[in-house]
Amino acid sequence: xxxxxxxxxxxxxxFGFGGRGGASGDLINAASDPRGFVKAELARPYGVLLxxxxxxxxxxxxxxxxxxxxxVKQAREAAKAAAPIExxxxxxxxxxxxxxxxxxxxxxxxxATEIAGQMAEAKPADSATKxxxxxxxxxxxxxxxxxxxxxxxxxxxxxxxxxxLQRAMMVDCGFTERLVAFWSNHFCISATKGELARxxxxxxxxxxxxxxxxxxxxxxxxxxxxxxxxxxFLDNQQSLGPDSRAGQNxxxxxxxxxxxxxxxxxxxxVGGGYTQGDVTSLARIITGWTFAGRKGQLGxxxxxxxxxxxxxxxxxxxxxKTYEATGLAQGEAALADIARHxxxxxxxxxxxxRHFVADDPPPALVARLRDVFVRTDGDLKALAIAxxxxxxxxxxxxxxxxxxxxxxxASGRLLxxxxxxxxxYLNGLNLLGxxxxxxxxxxxxxxxxxxxxxxxGMKLRLDIASQMGARLGPNIDPLDLLEFAAGExxxxxxxxxxxxxxxxxxALALLLMSPELQRR
Amino acid sequence: MIDCVENRLxxxxxxxxxxxxxxxxxxxxxxxxxAADGRDPRLVVVILRGALDGLxxxxxxxxxDYAGLHGSIAxxxxxxxxxxxxxxxxxxxPAMPEFARMYRAQHAAVIHAVAxxxxxxxxxxGQDVLESGYAGPGRVQSGWLNRALEALPRGERVSSGLAVGxxxxxxxxxxxxxxxxAPVALPQAGDDTAMRLVDLYxxxxxxxxxxxxxxxxxxxxxxxxxxxxxxxxxxAQMRQVAGxxxxxxxxxxxxxxxxxxxxxxxxxxxxxxxxxxLAFLLGGLDGALVEFENGLGERWRDTxxxxxxxxxxxxxxxxxxxxxxxxxxIALLAGGAVKGGRVISDWPGLKPANxxxxxxxxxxxxxxxxxxxxxxxxxxxSDQVLAQRVFPDSANARPMKGLVV
Numbered sequence: 001x002x003x004x005x006x007x008x009x010x011x012x013x014x015f016g017f018g019g020r021g022g023a024s025g026d027l028i029n030a031a032s033d034p035r036g037f038v039k040a041e042l043a044r045p046y047g048v049l050l051x052x053x054x055x056x057x058x059x060x061x062x063x064x065x066x067x068x069x070x071x072v073k074q075a076r077e078a079a080k081a082a083a084p085i086e087x088x089x090x091x092x093x094x095x096x097x098x099x100x101x102x103x104x105x106x107x108x109x110x111x112a113t114e115i116a117g118q119m120a121e122a123k124p125a126d127s128a129t130k131x132x133x134x135x136x137x138x139x140x141x142x143x144x145x146x147x148x149x150x151x152x153x154x155x156x157x158x159x160x161x162x163x164x165l166q167r168a169m170m171v172d173c174g175f176t177e178r179l180v181a182f183w184s185n186h187f188c189i190s191a192t193k194g195e196l197a198r199x200x201x202x203x204x205x206x207x208x209x210x211x212x213x214x215x216x217x218x219x220x221x222x223x224x225x226x227x228x229x230x231x232x233f234l235d236n237q238q239s240l241g242p243d244s245r246a247g248q249n250x251x252x253x254x255x256x257x258x259x260x261x262x263x264x265x266x267x268x269x270v271g272g273g274y275t276q277g278d279v280t281s282l283a284r285i286i287t288g289w290t291f292a293g294r295k296g297q298l299g300x301x302x303x304x305x306x307x308x309x310x311x312x313x314x315x316x317x318x319x320x321k322t323y324e325a326t327g328l329a330q331g332e333a334a335l336a337d338i339a340r341h342x343x344x345x346x347x348x349x350x351x352x353x354r355h356f357v358a359d360d361p362p363p364a365l366v367a368r369l370r371d372v373f374v375r376t377d378g379d380l381k382a383l384a385i386a387x388x389x390x391x392x393x394x395x396x397x398x399x400x401x402x403x404x405x406x407x408x409x410a411s412g413r414l415l416x417x418x419x420x421x422x423x424x425y426l427n428g429l430n431l432l433g434x435x436x437x438x439x440x441x442x443x444x445x446x447x448x449x450x451x452x453x454x455x456x457g458m459k460l461r462l463d464i465a466s467q468m469g470a471r472l473g474p475n476i477d478p479l480d481l482l483e484f485a486a487g488e489x490x491x492x493x494x495x496x497x498x499x500x501x502x503x504x505x506x507a508l509a510l511l512l513m514s515p516e517l518q519r520r
Numbered sequence: 521m522i523d524c525v526e527n528r529l530x531x532x533x534x535x536x537x538x539x540x541x542x543x544x545x546x547x548x549x550x551x552x553x554x555a556a557d558g559r560d561p562r563l564v565v566v567i568l569r570g571a572l573d574g575l576x577x578x579x580x581x582x583x584x585d586y587a588g589l590h591g592s593i594a595x596x597x598x599x600x601x602x603x604x605x606x607x608x609x610x611x612x613x614p615a616m617p618e619f620a621r622m623y624r625a626q627h628a629a630v631i632h633a634v635a636x637x638x639x640x641x642x643x644x645x646g647q648d649v650l651e652s653g654y655a656g657p658g659r660v661q662s663g664w665l666n667r668a669l670e671a672l673p674r675g676e677r678v679s680s681g682l683a684v685g686x687x688x689x690x691x692x693x694x695x696x697x698x699x700x701x702a703p704v705a706l707p708q709a710g711d712d713t714a715m716r717l718v719d720l721y722x723x724x725x726x727x728x729x730x731x732x733x734x735x736x737x738x739x740x741x742x743x744x745x746x747x748x749x750x751x752x753x754x755x756a757q758m759r760q761v762a763g764x765x766x767x768x769x770x771x772x773x774x775x776x777x778x779x780x781x782x783x784x785x786x787x788x789x790x791x792x793x794x795x796x797x798l799a800f801l802l803g804g805l806d807g808a809l810v811e812f813e814n815g816l817g818e819r820w821r822d823t824x825x826x827x828x829x830x831x832x833x834x835x836x837x838x839x840x841x842x843x844x845x846x847x848x849x850i851a852l853l854a855g856g857a858v859k860g861g862r863v864i865s866d867w868p869g870l871k872p873a874n875x876x877x878x879x880x881x882x883x884x885x886x887x888x889x890x891x892x893x894x895x896x897x898x899x900x901x902s903d904q905v906l907a908q909r910v911f912p913d914s915a916n917a918r919p920m921k922g923l924v925v
Contacts, residue, residue, distance in 0.1 A: 453728055459735030466713055471687050477644070497720045502570035502643050502786035506713050513717050515725040 005488035007034030010394055013402075013520040014356060017174035018410030021476075021484045026172060031487065038388050041176045042381060048176045048213045050206050052163040058203045058228055059292075061156060062302015065199045066294040068152045153199050157191065160202020161422040161436055168409045169418045179213045179384060180205065181405065182355050184437075185444040187224040187266060189233035191437045196232050201437035204229035217348065217378030218339035225262060225335060226304045228291035234258035234442065241287040241312025254312075259283035261442045263338065269350075272343030278319055284312040285323060286331040345373040349383075351447075356387055357396050359448045365392040398519040401449035404432035406520065407461065411512050414485050415472055432460055453518075465512040466505075473505030481508070486516040561857065561898040562769055562823040563777050564812060565665055565691055568805070569647060570712075570785030572829040574849030575881060576798055577616075578630050578863065582609035585870035589836045593793035601794030606630065610863045614794050615802040618810045619854060626861035628854040629923065631890050633865050635831060635883030641845035643786070646830030651691035653888070653911045664910050665779055666694030668895050671905045684765045684780035692779040699775060701768060711754065712784045755804035758782055762808035766815025782808070785829060789840035809854050821856035824894050824924060828887060834879050835870055848881030851890050857898065859925050886917040893920030 008030035012019045015038045019026040030037040041047060056064070150158070168177050184205045191198040208227040212220035224230055231237050239255035240247035247253055259282035263274045288311030292298040298305035306328040315324045321337065323330050338344060349369035353361035369386055376382040387393055402410060408428050412419065419425060429436050439445045446452070478498050482490050494514045501507035511517065579595040580586045581603065587594045595603040595611055603611035604620040610630065612620050622628035638649040638657070645657035653664025669681055680697040683689060692698050714736055721729030761780060768774050784801055791798050805827065813820050832849030848868070853860065866884040868874050876882040892906045896919045907915040 449727070453731045455731050455733075455735035455738055457735070458728065458732040459738070462714060462717060462732065462735075466710065469713075470685070474687050474690060491724055493720055493723045497716055500786075500788075501716070502712070503647065503781075503783055504644050505569075506710070506716070506783065507644070509713055510717055510720065514720065515728065518728065519725070 003028075003031040003488075004034055005031055005486075007031065007394065008037075009486055009489040009516070010034060010398070011038050012173060013410075013516075014393065014398065014400070015173060015175045015388065016178060017168055017171070017406060018413050018517070019484050019486075020169075020413040020416060021481055022416035024172075024416075024484075027484055027487045030173070034394070035388055038173055038175050039385065041171065041173055042214060042384055044176075045214050045381075047171075048180060048210050050163055050167055050210055052159075052166075054159055055163060055202070055206065056156075058200055058207060059300045059302040061199045061203055062196065062228065062291070063294075063300075064152050064156070065195055066301055069195070153195055157198050157201065158422050158426070160206075161426055162419065164202065164205070164436075165409065165412075165419050165422055165425055169412055174409075174413075175384070175388075176213060178356075178406075179380075180210055182352070183209045183213055183220065185439070185447075186351065187220070187230070188439050188442060188444040189229045189437070190439055190442075191435075193233050197229060200227075200229035200232070205437070212380065214381040214384070215379075217344075217373070217380055218336050220380070221262075221266065221335055221339045222332060224266070225258070225286070225331075226289060228302060228304055231258070231289055231291055231304075234261055236286060237290040239283060239287050240310045241284055243314070244287060244310050244312055246307070246310040247287075247312075254280065254283050254287065256280060256283040258289075259286060262335075265443055267338045267347065268341055268343040269347030272341070272347060274319060281316045281318040282334060285316050285318065285334050287312045288328070289331060339378055340374075342374065345370045345378075348378075349373055352383065352387065355447050356400075357393050358399060359450070362392045362396065365390050398515075399449060400520050401452040402518055402520050403445065403447075403452055404429055404434040404457075404461075405436070407432075407518065408464075410517060411465075411468060414481055414512075414517070415468070415476070428464055431464065432457060461518075462509070462513055465509040468512060469505040469507070469509030473503065473508040476504060476508060478504055478507035478511050482511055482516075485511065490514075490516055559822045559857075560819065561776065562816065562819055562855075563665075563894065563898055564765070564769070564823065564825040564855075565777075565779040566805075566808070566825060566827045567647070567651065567689060567691065567779070567781040568785045568827065568829040569643070569781055569783045570787075570829070571643065571646065571831045571833055571845055572785045572849055573787055573791065573798060573833040573843050574632065574634075574829075575832070575835060576787075576791065576793070576843070577613050577802060578606065578632060578850050579603055579611050579613070580609060580632075580867065580870065581605075581611045583867070583870050589870055591837045592841055593791050593796075593798075593837055595794055599794075603794065606863055609867070610865075613799065613802050615799040616806040618806045618813075619852070622809070622813075622854050623861055627856055627858050628852070629858055629860040630863040631851045631853070631865065631885055631887075631920075632863055633848045633868055633881055633883055634851050634885040634887050634890060635848050636887045638831065639847065641831070643830060643845075648690065650828060650830045650887070651689060653691075653914075655913060661690070662694030663689070663691035663779075664891070665691045665777065666696045666698070668899070668901060668906075668910045669696035669777060670694065671901055671909055672899055680775055680777075682765060682768060682775035682778035684761055684778055689779050689781050692777075701764065710784055712786070754784065755800065755807060758804035759807040759811050762811035763815050766812045770816050770819050787833065787842050788838070788844060789842040791837070791842040812855075823855035824857050824898055825852075825854045826891060826894055827852035827854070828891075832881055835875055835881055836879065846880035847876045848883040851887055853890075853894070853923060857924050859922055864920075885920075886914075888914050888917040889920045890923070892917065893923045895919075897924035 008027050011030040011034040012026060168174060171177055187209065189197055189201060189204055191201040204227050208223040209220065212223060234257040235255045236258040239258070240250065240252050242253040256279055260279045262282060263272065263279060264270055268274055288307040290298070290305055290307050290310065292301050292303050292305045294301050298307055308327060311327060313325055315322050316330070318334055323334055326333070349366050350361055352369060353366050357365065368390065369383055372382050372386045408425055426436055434445055478501065482495060482498055494516055497514070498507045498511050501510055575586070575590060576593060576595065581595065581597060595613060597603050597605055597611050601614045603614055605611050606623060610632065612623070619628055636646070636649045637655045638646050648657040649655070651663045652660050653667070654660055665681060680699060681692050683692045683698050683700045685702055688698055688700060714732070718729055718733055721732060765778050765780060769776070769778055782805065787798055790796065809825060812823070812825055816823055828851045829849055831845065831847055833843035833846040835846065838844050868882040868884050870881070872878055874882060888911045892911060895901050895906060895910065901910065903919060906919060911917065
């Protein structure tokens with residue numbers, strides 16, 4: 001078959017995470033049949049699932065957090081109870097000889113420590129403080145506080161991140177992983193919400209997103225809205241039906257947060273034809289959707305539970321339709337209807353095309369995907385196939401900007417590195433403003449070139465690319481790498497810029513920053 | 521990519537980048553001082569990446585063809601920024617007053633019209649030859665400085681080298697153990713890299729060009745030197761790196777051999793003469809030498825710093841007031857152990873017929889001879905070891921005698 005380098009560039013970058021370096025042959029494989037290369041991953045439905053040793057279910061993780069919190073509490077109380085007896089200072093026996101020798105010239109260790117100390121003083125506003133500032137419960141505390149062992153929450157977060165990163169590094173094209181990232185951002189939670197959210201962030205994606213990425217939208221919607229991570233993130237476990245037994249007892253009532261975001265962000269979209277009354281109705285309908293707490297009264301601690309005591313009794317009218325009082329089934333029926341609402345089809349199709357094709361999505365393509373969504377009752381695999389089969393997706397210019405996550409993963413793939421430590425990636429994401437599983441709001445990370453091609457962001461990307469260049473450049477041939485990244489589709493200017501770099505280190509930095517690597 | 525992103529975020533304590541095990545092992549090495557004369561020799565190799573313009577750094581002002589070839593950027597011993605006369609023929613760039621002082625104190629020397637065995641014009645391959653010590657590029661993944669370490673009697677003197685920077689330069693890579701150190705806050709992307717990228721974006725992606733340019737300007741404004749055409753931090757970084765390395769080497773149990781690299785010497789456009797871009801970089805190099813002198817203290821007496829680059833630049837300036845990739849260039853020696861105060865050169869002349877391929881300063885000295893001479897005097901390596909193991913197949917490049925006191 002004829003080699004289609006431009007097609008390969010689109011296949012790997014627009015739909016995937018970029019070509020891998022080394023012996024993968026991604027670019028060549030993609031060039032022989034770009035569409036087939038992208039679609040191959042869709043034929044392996046279970047390939048989207050992510051299982052790795054040590055990754056646990058949401059209830060197991062919830063129980064681990066509860067246990068950890070108990071431990072911390074006990075330790076704090078024990079410390080308070082214990083009288084503060086200080087040990088007498090220990091004096092090492094003085095060795096006169098050693099002393100005089102040391103005085104003449106310091107030891108290497110002392111000098112090294114001293115230098116490091118001076119430098120830290122010299123640069124108090126060092127970027128080292130930045131990730132913590134951006135993310136109170138830092139994703140990578142190992143770098144910030146090397147002496148403290150990681151707690152179970154930090155360990156779990158890192159293990160989940162590592163599994164996701166390793167998968168992204170190893171897949172052929174990465175289309176399904178891109179779909180996972182898309183849906184995970186669409187139905188985002190934030191790990192900064194609290195300890196449970198951080199603990200559950202990875203499991204949420206594994207359990208609620210991945211099984212449905214090539215399945216039905218309605219199933220994903222239900223899985224997401226019933227997942228403890230989402231219920232915790234948007235406060236639904238606190239929401240009580242005003243007329244429910246719990247509501248009456250505790251003099252507390254509705255929290256509309258989840259209901260509003262379901263309609264505004266997850267399904268119908270702003271202007272999708274719902275009113276404040278609909279929001280309140282849906283909020284009532286999903287009262288009682290919660291997760292079992294540490295005492296396990298409603299079920300296994302950390303598992304989804306329907307608390308009938310908190311559920312607003314009676315029928316509810318939502319979007320003009322009456323939903324009878326069927327308990328948990330009332331909300332499930334409502335979600336099923338919202339999932340197949342025409343506004344939902346339109347909202348999802350628009351967002352999908354914006355993510356994969358262009359910030360201003362071609363209307364004809366949006367219309368076609370909306371029709372597919374409606375016709376197939378939200379079959380997300382059919383949606384993905386329709387996108388890949390469209391001519392627009394292959395012909396539209398590569399104007400989208402890689403997000404920081406895509407950029408770091410694409411760089412890692414090109415450099416043929418499978419991470420064993422997620423810390424550097426997490427730090428890089430923090431720096432570049434896309435902390436993993438921690439967007440600023442429930443609307444997720446932005447998805448436009450303007451957001452990611454901002455001046456400060458570009459400067460930081462260049463700094464990171466330069467550091468990658470400095471560290472890894474000496475061992476690579478930058479022109480080989482350009483072949484893996486873009487092959488014949490590389491522009492003359494990019495090729496020349498890399499050829500003329502004054503060092504391999506600089507050449508690698510320039511390659512990683514080239515339009516071929518930044519645009520998709 | 522792993523470690524590089526992390527480095528940016530290291531706290532001071534982690535900034536040591538020193539592998540705990542290898543670092544600790546260091547403390548148990550026996551005394552290094554040479555029994556015979558009480559010297560405790562040290563060697564620093566500084567690689568200038570990008571191909572330094574030797575003719576602009578140590579100018580052959582006595583050569584009647586120099587001023588014409590180097591045109592608007594040629595140095596002169598008169599005018600507003602006079603070059604420093606080293607002898608009746610050569611003059612030093614005015615941005616290097618400290619090197620001039622060392623030279624006058626006979627602790628610095630210049631070797632001119634020097635080159636490795638590489639005769640093509642790729643930076644990557646040129647640096648590979650310079651650092652690997654092999655006659656051609658891509659032969660090995662070890663460097664001549666590491667193989668020199670290997671050849672030393674183990675535990676007697678120098679048993680490990682210090683790699684300064686985020687990675688071990690090829691020159692110090694190999695079987696002999698090395699320790700690494702990098703300043704806590706790694707240098708940000710070099711100005712030169714940023715300029716090249718903005719240039720690429722201007723041709724291919726104007727939106728990114730605009731965003732990146734703004735980002736760079738924002739940063740300069742934030743660091744308070746937006747009035748200057750170049751940020752002042754490249755010079756500060758060179759000094760910082762050298763100062764840190766010098767302190768580590770000054771320790772009683774510190775490394776005796778170190779290698780580091782400074783980037784940014786590829787001066788295709790607007791190279792500048794007595795002032796300008798090259799002057800700025802040379803000032804940084806000058807400052808780094810002072811940091812070594814100060815930081816090594818008493819040990820400076822036993823130190824040789826070798827400054828080398830992968831190749832030189834065209835003798836004639838190009839159409840953009842810069843120079844393109846050439847061949848012959850200079851090597852610099854500095855340190856209390858250098859038998860200095862001289863420019864060592866078999867001067868080929870700059871007449872068109874005397875230029876290499878009618879465009880470059882013709883190399884008349886093999887850089888390997890210079891380095892072999894230093895290694896032999898400092899560490900007592902034999903001709904045979906130097907010709908076979910350190911610089912394979914280099915018997916024809918005899919060690920240069922008398923470079924070290």
